[in-house]
Amino acid sequence: MSDLLERLRGRGWRMTAQRRVVAEVLDGEHVHLTADEVHARAVAKLPEISRATVYNTLGELVSLGEVLEVTTDKRAKRYDPNAHRPHHHLVCAHCGAIRDVHPTGNPLADLPSSERFGFTVSDVEVTYRGLCPDCAAA
Amino acid sequence: MSDLLERLRGRGWRMTAQRRVVAEVLDGEHVHLTADEVHARAVAKLPEISRATVYNTLGELVSLGEVLEVTTDKRAKRYDPNAHRPHHHLVCAHCGAIRDVHPTGNPLADLPSSERFGFTVSDVEVTYRGLCPDCAAA
């Protein structure tokens, strides 16, 4: 995460306690927190941090390409710090657990030009759904 | 759509003016309306229809498998009457236009078991993103 903080400093960011805390929360593998979850964890480290600052900071990180927005369910957006390695997601339909996955092949190649309707297609998101081991056992 | 109304009658649905109007609105190809858009179009045909009824009816149609929920953007859910032909979506990143597409191949086969984390994977959603012809020209 200090990598991230360094990059942000290089981009002219003022290093505030709030931004440091948000960056700390957004660290690790398979991390896909909602804004309110980020806020709750940030408050544990810095009680006076506001919801508005969390939303602002997340939005800025997304604009900078340091964090991805993921919408695996129809509720809140989730924020994914694993922005520098392209990947897709595997979601448990029962408990919502999310794993990063790396399918083989290139789904873009599977969309023939006759199915492109003249669009310039630049990106593809794949969401696999199923049951995680815990939920399948229950 | 009278097909749909027949199926619903067969399932024991009471045929109300409200349900008929929602079914009428949800007709056609490449239709992906939000609940409020459905409501606005329904009101044009039946001014006294309430938001609650539109939400109730859409929820029931989804439960019955007659309509799909689609979340191509991070805003409102969209309702897709094309539930009987599996397909994916192509979305314009600029104006939000949505087309139904039918990629070749089977993306499920592209997820090796080493990338399944013990999940029972049953479904996959693919969303292609790019620019529609109009937005690319502008």
Next chain:
DNA sequence: GACTTGACTTAGACATTGTCCAATGTAGGA
């Protein structure tokens, strides 16, 4: 170290999307 300034943070109002409920209405069978 003190000063300055524009970027940053905050609380809370407001907006959008969706859910829930008690009261009222009605489709369809008896």
Next chain:
DNA sequence: TCCTACATTGGACAATGTCTAAGTCAAGTC
């Protein structure tokens, strides 16, 4: 025609997200 279980309604409430005015502070300058 009557009955009643099912359906609809309006509005309160909830969850998520946006915006703004006022106060705060990081970091450059002296």
